[in-house]
Amino acid sequence: MIVRTIATTAEVSGRTPFIDTVLLKVASRCNLDCSYCYVFNMGDEGWRRQPKRLPLGVEQTIVSRLGELLRDQGRPFSIVLHGGEPLLLGRDRLNTLFAAFAAAVPSCGLHIQTNGTLLDSDILDLCAQYGVGVSVSLDGPVDVNDAFRVDLRGRGSFARVMAAIQRLRDHPAQAALFSGLLAVVDPRSDPDEVYHFFKETGTPSVDFLYRDGNHTALPFGKASFTSTEYGTWMTRILDLYLADPTPPRIRVLDDMIKLTLGGRARKEGIGVSDYGIVVIDTDGSINKNDTLKSTADGADTFDTPWSVLNDRLSDVVATAEFRSxxxxxxxxxxxxxAxxxxxxxxxxxxxxxxxxxxxxxxxxxxxADQRLLIGRVREHLRAHVGEVA
Ligand code: SF4
Incomplete structure (x- = not known):
């Protein structure tokens, strides 16, 4: 089983990790059906076994377990509401959940990653009241976005998401509310068009993600291990970014620049920092980073069936299996x-x-994409600051 393969390929140290991010699945279904989604459309069937929405009893246990984790590790963490689509929990349930978190883990940052289609003014007011940051998924202009981000009837989501972004921008608390956009790269798209489109949305930041895939199932748009479709696309984004005096922040590029200059990264998947990420599903089960779902059915589950209903999170984190x-x-x-x-x-x-x-x-x-992009980062830095690492 894949999970065991992962567990035996890493040497396990004696150090207990800190949790810095809790991905909390509050709804296991989605009102969109994005063709590339690793939750529903890349072979993992775990969502079928989950309650559609977080049951109230499980929610109360999660809140108390997270309070316990905060006390145990003495360091706050981010709580990111995820799905499926987290807004399917509904305004009233979100209200209860935010109030419970505000009481139990007041020092922990709260965020929602949403597809934006249900982001109405009531939800925005609620997020503003509790200081919840909102990140919206949008891949680019209408033809880029709606090629993949469609609803259950195959209709594009672009118009609904853009309306939500406008509501976000118009909200009196928009500076605190609007965390940014999350965009999955289509390497066939025009990076100039995508960059300028995102800039016009007024977003404070864009997090670009590559399409999921691996050596057995190559990512969409990538011809081979040595091809550089994504690196070429991102290199053009880098050139535009560095030439723009007022760009939206692009964290993956900021991290690459910081690391090249000898600093530290903040984003998972860049640099050699460790991130303490744990996922809690709607049934209360404690799982691995859900992006692993794109490798095989069940690849995000531990061999030990931990659950917040039975297990203290800091005990789970201290086990050899979690450390592995x-x-x-x-x-x-x-x-x-090398x-x-x-x-x-x-x-x-x-x-x-x-x-x-x-x-x-x-x-x-x-x-190959990474090496191309890092090489271009170095070229820019050499031109501006001289020799770099
Ligand atoms: S550029 Fe390639 S070889 Fe180098 S660290 Fe990244 S994945 Fe590994």
Whole structure:
């Protein structure tokens, strides 16, 4: 089973990780059916076994478990409401949940990652009241977005999402509310058009993600391990970004620049930092980073069936099995270990390193893309600040 392969490929240290991000699944279904979604459309069937919405009793246990985790580790973490589509929980349930978090874990940041289609003024007021940051998924202009981000009847989501972004921008608390946009790259699209479109939305930031895939199932738009469709696309975004005096923030590029200059990254999948990510599903089960779903059915589950209903999170985090998952973020491939760009690239997301033959013992499938992009970052920095790492 894949989970065991992951567990045996990392050397486990004695260090107990800190949790910095809790992804909380409050709805296991979605009102969109994006063709590339790793939750529903890449072979994982876990969502079928989950309650559609977070049951109230499970919610109360989660709140108290997160309060316990905060006390145990003495360090706050981010709580990101995820799905499916988290707004399917509904305004009243969100109100109850936010109030409970405000009482139990007041120092923890709250965020929602939403497809935007249900983001009405009532929800925005509620998020503003509790200081909840809102990040909206949108891939680009209408033809780029609606090629993949469609509803259950195949209709594009662009118009509904743009209306929600306008509501966000018009809200009196928009500066605190609007965290930014999350965009999945279509390497066939025109990066100039996509960059200028995002700038016009008024978003404070764009998080670009590559399409999920691995060495066994290549990502959409990538011809081979050595091809550079994504790197070429992102290199053009980098050129536009650095030439723009008032750009939206692009975290993946900021991180690459910081790491090249000897600083630290903030985003998972870049650099060699470890991130403490745990997922809690609507049944209360404690799982791995859900992006692993794109490798195989059940790849995000632990061998031990932990649940907030039975287990203290800090006890789970201290186990060898959890530490093995946590340390699997570090690349084990000999190619990565010898790579001059390792400190910037970090070997990519574990899910993108996967092959059926070698598990995670590979560079990211986007290795050639990363090397191209990092090389371009270095060229820019040399031109502006001289010699760089
Ligand atoms: S660029 Fe390739 S070889 Fe280098 S660290 Fe990244 S994935 Fe590994």
């Amino acid at each position: 998952y946590h340390e699997a973020q570090r690349p084990i491939s000999s190619i990565c270990k 790579c001059p760009d390792l400190h910037v690239c970090g070997g990519g997301m574990p899910t993108h390193r996967w092959s059926d033959e070698k598990g995670l013992d590979n560079p990211t499938v986007f290795c």
